[in-house]
Amino acid sequence: MGKGRDKKKKLQKKGNAGVTKKAHNQNKREELNEAKRERREERAAKGGEDDIQALLAQVALHDKKVREVEVIENCAPPSPRCNCTFTSLGNHVMAGASGQAGSRAKAAKNEVLLYGGEYFDGRKTYVYGDLYKLDVKKNSWSQIVCKKPPKPRSGHQSFAHKGYFYTFGGEYTSPNQKNFNHYRDLWRLDLATWEWEKLSMKGASPSARSGHRIAVYKGKAVLFGGFYDTGKELKYYNDLWVFDIDSLKWSTHGQPGQHCPSPRSGFQFFCDDSQGAQGKIYVYGGYAKKVDEEGEEHGITHDDLWCLDLSTMLWERIKRQGICPTKRSGCSVVAHKNAAVAFGGVIDHESGDDIYSEFFNDLHQYNMERRRWYPMVVRPKGSKGGQGTMGQTLVVKRPGGGVSKEEQAATKIQAHFRGFSVRKAFKVYKVGGKISELLYSPAVIRSDGKVIHPCPRNKGSLVVIQNVLYLYGGTFEERDREVTLDDLWCINLNKLNGWTSLQKGTFVLSQPQESSEDNGSGSEMEMDSDELEMMSDSSGSADD
Template sequence: MGKKTKKPGKGKEKTEKKTVKAEEKKARREAKKLSPEDDIDAILLSIQIEDAKKKEVLVEDNVPAPSPRSNCTLSINPLKETELILYGGEFYNGSKTFVYGDLYRYDVEKQEWKLISSPNSPPPRSAHQAVAWKNYLYIFGGEFTSPNQERFHHYKDFWVLDLKTNQWEQLNYKGTPSPRSGHRMVLYKHKLILFGGFYDTLREVRYYNDLHIFDLDQFKWLEIKPKLGALWPSARSGFQFFVYQDEIFLYGGYSKEVSSGKSSTEKGCVHADLWSLDPRTWEWNKVKKSGMPPGPRAGFSVSVHKKRAVMFGGVVDMEMEGQYLLVDVFGVTFVLLHATDLEKSVLTYRWILSAYLAL
């Protein structure tokens, strides 16, 4: 009798099953090594249990200023232009990371803070986005980091705060963007415009350049996909997104690129490109810069005033001897304040270096 012939594909199938089992065992071993401080599921469950104990909205007047933090949101109250609304953020003290879910309201005229505690609040987060419209504050996404920065959780939840009652509500609609942080969201007329962001689980990192629209009248999400051959910004997070009349501008940001080959390595990329988006056609155009444009940066701020967009600060990654060093613009002995004239002149925008401050 001849040798038995193996059925094609069986060996490959067994190998794949063994590989999957091995990866599952490895994941279980790694999970067991986690300290309680890095068990994000347990931490968030504990926060949820504590939040469930809240029965009514509590407003504390004239409280101390919020603790130091970054990656929070600060929004102008549409019902009262002299009031700012601060939510969330994070603080790293050199050894531990603290993520916040507190809500403050600041009276600019009285220079007083109010601390708001409400039932059914969003879990703590940073690097989310918040947009105020009418008597509501809308929040999407963000991330929660374990104290030892060993684990990350990215949110895809969508919340609304009633600014009259201080009550939160989670909104569940089809077509919600995927989990992310570092994205940007702006208001154009009755629409929320969301672009970009990133997703990081330490094992996997993804940067996005998708464009999503939420209609505040129809309460629907819509993803705008690029047409064949259309210009489109590359994937990124930590950029700035701002509205002027019937144009939405995008500048800068950060992303990681993975090199192809046997030894795939990640390389950070800090962007310095300027784009404009027409919200009537959803077409992107890359804007030619003139004057004294700012350099590459991420994590900076922009504010539109009259016909100008004022840019301040930011950070940039610098590669030194095979390592990446995150350099704060403030820490390089100077601060740049740029302004760009939003009045078109031969289809270009002019950048002006408005201030140079030595530290």
């Protein structure tokens, strides 16, 4: 009996050793395979600046090193950027999937998520995939470093709903802007654990695109428009999709030839979800390109207004009424109560070989109940009423041709132009029969030394929290260079008693340069206050 037990023990010991050896060999094989995968990934990451797949492989290698989620509190603000998303968490954390505490949900009411975007430094474009959280009450930033995040992108769309943050589409641009990669993926971020999840599509879904817009109404995310550009192929869309957030399923709506907005991107898209609203989404403006018979591309800036009835999924074109914003693209908009608040934008004027970019920093409101536009007049801080200002215009002439003496009217003006005082002389060009201003120092312009505005810009990011409008970043042009901003502003929408600068930003204005035109008399033109008043009146209002 004893000899038999000893034999069994020896066999068992031998068997255990075999299992251990097999496990060791398995681990060794896995290590070798992992090393092979890393070498393949490193080889894939080697490429030129215009090799998008190599660039994305480099990003994947970097993201792979992140083992745990890290929230870096009170960090430095995000780098300058535009075409990012700026999303209020509002009450969406309260029903989170991971059952977070009430204190976290309460704090989330003051929080905004900034995700992605792009930055152009004058030579190269950088596309981001980082995630920041802004606490507007504390005026502090936190960076959230996540495991296995989506690829960097700009021109995407994001929204928060029931404990999750969703993002769809967008594009990745090579640094030299020669190659583009558009996405059609949908991601979901758990707002309690900060873990990303790529959602698999059930059935048909929107094609790859950027510049589209998404609005959420009662558990449905409605997507419209956008564009697709590979450098060789350019498409603009006007298709309509609805995403059921609970079932995670897309459905398409509309028929060919249906009465609807024309293909476009970068438009304003807002939903009337106020109490008693019947579910309507509005499309305003936008941008597209057309190709003429000679193969030349020309931009089209829209200023039409449409309404989508979500109960019938039918479009209605709406007459523009009230004091409307002038035609522009890159205008930012956010819904607030039963109105939409619009800020800024840009319009390009083409005159022969010359292109003039006219930037805005005015505020308008569209009342969805009355279907009418109203200007939002900002009053000086501390005032209870009286005269205020709407904003300024910044016009920049892009290089590409000369300006004839007949078109040019340069002067040093110390009087008021459209009610605004400027600190430096500026040139005035006649554009399309109207006089517009070219500011040398546009960062902060004062009216009577009392009202301060953010500088004119397009592609700024807007969000409303507890009746306060917050503005972050965007772009404008100073002389012949494009500038990406990282400043942060806010204004109380109930009082409109002045903008408050929360974050100055890192951009430094160039010093104004004197030219022979400024000192010569041949092209200068003296203007008195009556002429300036006439110029102010020419801006007018649209009511068509």
